[in-house]
Amino acid sequence: MTARIFAYIVHKAGAADDSATELLAAAKKINPAATPTAVVTGWGRDLDTVCQSLCSSYGEVWKVANESLAYPNAELVRKALVKVLPQGSTVLVPHNHFGIDLGPGLSIKLNAAFVSDVLGIDGIEGSFLKVVRQEFGGQVSAHVRCDVSSGVVINLRPGAFKPIECAPAGGAVVDKSGEVGALVAGRRYAGTIVSESGDVDISKQAVLVSIGRGIQEQDNVAMAQELAEAMGAAVSCSRPVVDAKWLPKSRQVGSSGQTVKPKVYLACGISGSFQHLAGIKGSPFIVAINKNPNAPIFQVADVGIVADILEFLPELTNRIREVKKVSV
Amino acid sequence: MEILVCARRVPDPAENEIKLNRAGNDVERDDLVYSINEPDNYAVEEALQIVAKVGGNVTVATVGGDDDEEILRREMAMGANKGVLLSDEVFGGSDGRGIATVLKGFVQKGHYDLILTGVQAEDGGAQVGGMLAAMLDYPFASLVDAIEVLDGKKLKVSREIEGGNKEMSEIDLPCVLSIQTGINEPRYVGMRGIRQVASLEIPTYGASDLGIDKASVGESAAKVKRDDYFVPALGKGAEILAGNSEEIADKLIDLLKAQGGLQ
Numbered sequence A: 001m002t003a004r005i006f007a008y009i010v011h012k013a014g015a016a017d018d019s020a021t022e023l024l025a026a027a028k029k030i031n032p033a034a035t036p037t038a039v040v041t042g043w044g045r046d047l048d049t050v051c052q053s054l055c056s057s058y059g060e061v062w063k064v065a066n067e068s069l070a071y072p073n074a075e076l077v078r079k080a081l082v083k084v085l086p087q088g089s090t091v092l093v094p095h096n097h098f099g100i101d102l103g104p105g106l107s108i109k110l111n112a113a114f115v116s117d118v119l120g121i122d123g124i125e126g127s128f129l130k131v132v133r134q135e136f137g138g139q140v141s142a143h144v145r146c147d148v149s150s151g152v153v154i155n156l157r158p159g160a161f162k163p164i165e166c167a168p169a170g171g172a173v174v175d176k177s178g179e180v181g182a183l184v185a186g187r188r189y190a191g192t193i194v195s196e197s198g199d200v201d202i203s204k205q206a207v208l209v210s211i212g213r214g215i216q217e218q219d220n221v222a223m224a225q226e227l228a229e230a231m232g233a234a235v236s237c238s239r240p241v242v243d244a245k246w247l248p249k250s251r252q253v254g255s256s257g258q259t260v261k262p263k264v265y266l267a268c269g270i271s272g273s274f275q276h277l278a279g280i281k282g283s284p285f286i287v288a289i290n291k292n293p294n295a296p297i298f299q300v301a302d303v304g305i306v307a308d309i310l311e312f313l314p315e316l317t318n319r320i321r322e323v324k325k326v327s328v
Numbered sequence B: 001m002e003i004l005v006c007a008r009r010v011p012d013p014a015e016n017e018i019k020l021n022r023a024g025n026d027v028e029r030d031d032l033v034y035s036i037n038e039p040d041n042y043a044v045e046e047a048l049q050i051v052a053k054v055g056g057n058v059t060v061a062t063v064g065g066d067d068d069e070e071i072l073r074r075e076m077a078m079g080a081n082k083g084v085l086l087s088d089e090v091f092g093g094s095d096g097r098g099i100a101t102v103l104k105g106f107v108q109k110g111h112y113d114l115i116l117t118g119v120q121a122e123d124g125g126a127q128v129g130g131m132l133a134a135m136l137d138y139p140f141a142s143l144v145d146a147i148e149v150l151d152g153k154k155l156k157v158s159r160e161i162e163g164g165n166k167e168m169s170e171i172d173l174p175c176v177l178s179i180q181t182g183i184n185e186p187r188y189v190g191m192r193g194i195r196q197v198a199s200l201e202i203p204t205y206g207a208s209d210l211g212i213d214k215a216s217v218g219e220s221a222a223k224v225k226r227d228d229y230f231v232p233a234l235g236k237g238a239e240i241l242a243g244n245s246e247e248i249a250d251k252l253i254d255l256l257k258a259q260g261g262l263q
Helices: A019-030 A044-054 A074-084 A097-109 A218-231 A239-243 A309-327 B038-054 B066-078 B096-107 B128-136 B191-196 B245-259
Strands: A005-008 A037-042 A060-065 A090-094 A113-118 A120-125 A128-135 A140-147 A152-156 A172-175 A187-193 A207-211 A234-237 A264-268 A285-290 A303-306 B002-006 B009-011 B034-036 B057-063 B082-086 B114-118 B140-149 B154-160 B166-172 B175-179 B224-230
Touching: A005 A019, A019 A090, A019 A120, A019 A152, A037 A044, A037 A074, A044 A060, A060 A074, A074 A097, A090 A097, A097 A113, A097 A152, A097 B096, A097 B128, A097 B140, A097 B154, A113 A128, A113 A140, A113 B096, A113 B224, A128 A152, A207 A218, A218 A234, A218 A264, A218 A309, A234 A239, A285 A309, A285 B245, A303 B245, A309 B245, B002 B038, B002 B096, B002 B128, B009 B066, B034 B038, B034 B066, B038 B057, B038 B066, B038 B114, B038 B140, B038 B175, B057 B066, B057 B096, B066 B082, B066 B191, B082 B096, B096 B128, B114 B128, B128 B140, B128 B175, B140 B166, B166 B175
Parallel strands: A005 A037, A005 A090, A037 A060, A060 A172, A090 A152, A113 A152, A207 A234, A207 A264, A264 A285, A285 A303, B002 B057, B002 B114, B057 B082, B114 B175, B140 B175
Antiparallel strands: A120 A128, A128 A140, A140 B224, A187 B166, B009 B034, B140 B154, B154 B166
């Protein structure tokens, strides 16, 4: 395949997002001989700083400066990209809140294929790109083939592609701003509301008892609180518990919640979606308790217990209390 | 406000252990419990709440077969005014773009101010809403976790971004929004409610009713196809503790002590 590969670089405050190196690694998996091009949209000094920083890893860095792109509004970014990208390109985008906004619509406007949330690339076979995706909350994976003959937009799962060592690319910045012109969108950015911190800062806890959908009812949350108390831990949770309003948003671990760095993480009734796992940093000792032996959490945990948490947690709490009594 | 919600019936991963079939080309579907895709249910609830405030109607559409009627009836029992089944054998095997093409055909038959989808389907890729919006040249926002109707021409929407932060925008109508779970508390649907809508007619539209070029949908048009399913061999995985629950608890306590998990 000879299609040119472009990586859309997400950046903030003059620094490229971690995905910039992951997209490069993915590009090399599509075609090891490729020299991928970074595409960076934005405005002002921050944009120039990011473009310069990418020259060491990308052979060419396309800069698209436009005042209306100072904040990354996906609709405006899409309109700019449609003007600068050549027909038939392979376009890599991180599958985060921005990429979910951008990728699908971009594929339509480029008349290209779209493949979403890709976590593995097996390579090219004729006009097909073979990739790996997950379905059903990561319980199964799928080999997917994508006809890339008229181009493709690929949304890549954050963290799935490990950065690779590359020789310095010695790239140059190419200014494409003149090809874009005035941009208008039906959606206008009106500000960001920063999350409020809750009663307990879970990002600073050494031990977390974290509950998920398996807790089933609001009344059962007390089970986790009692266990946490016995252990000297705090209670955190995954998204479904916050969706059900059983715990406040400030207790949620994950890409849309808090990032935690505990020593020990007890995942109770949590399936282990990648969005949840993205919020756990610093390689803690992970214990997974889940009644579904296929739950993806068992793939990342150090120790697993196949059990219904509603039965096991109270038993564990009692046992810990007994042990502590003896040792006092 | 005329609101269309695009919904799907999917195997409920909270209720199922998803396993592969023997051939490895699909998951074992015989004993699966199906339900409405969870974010789609939040989208219907949001539509009902908007209509309760500003008036209008809620239509729920799904692309599928006769089995998928059950989710339409469920959402009608919640309060949706109309359920519509978009069904044709030529739709089979469509990829995300094919599904969006079918929905576009339906949207263009009517007049909708607002189109909602769930943020993502269990076996999907958070793609149909964004594709549909681009095909219609409507503005789009994904991961929406709050909607406020400003006037008849625009909305204020909040998107869930990283770290629990919210990105606020104004968006012109008509538009497409993909709805995140947790945006509201979907109302309960009892058996009585389902029975009350059991005999309501669900109109069905096929490709020719929707003016859809058959070459633009279905398996032959799909650029993205699944070859097979597999369960990846990922590292060593967790060491599974065995024994009765008391033995397991004791083993776990020893491990927790060693790792600093008991304070």
